[in-house]
Amino acid sequence: MPDMVWIWLAAVVIFLILELATPTLIFACFVAGSLVSGVISFIYPENYYLQIGIFVGVSVILLPLTRSLAKKITKESPQKSNVDALIGKVGLVTKSIDPDVGGQIRIEGEVWMATANEKIDEGDKVTITSVSGAKVHVERKT
Helix, strand or coil: CCHHHHHHHHHHHHHHHHHHHCCCCCHHHHHHHHHHHHHHHHHCCCCHHHHHHHHHHHHHHHHHHHHHHHHHHCCCCCCCCHHHHHCCCEEEEEEEEECCCEEEEEECCEEEEEECCCCECCCCEEEEEEEECCEEEEEECC
């Protein structure tokens, strides 16, 4: 077997490992291009430009096709989990929130450190707008 066949087969294995590590269907295009180029290199072992051209051509043709397929089969999770589920919920200020210092809120039985763009007094209700680490950013509930 000519040497280029082995190089194309090594490329198939490398791109396949990358595709399995990052399931985005991008490297699958390169797997197919390498495979077709490997077959061509077996038939035309000295025609390197043809092999590279076929690899590029097959990969470029498959890229937009696999992107649309990937968008169809992958969907965002409709249910938020962990701290993302806190966004939009209402909490109660347990320690007044100062824009420079921060404060605390209680939400669903848990106490969180909170920041806000305005001063919010103890006992006021707030809405969580974002979560950053162990702190939540809140706005006064209207």
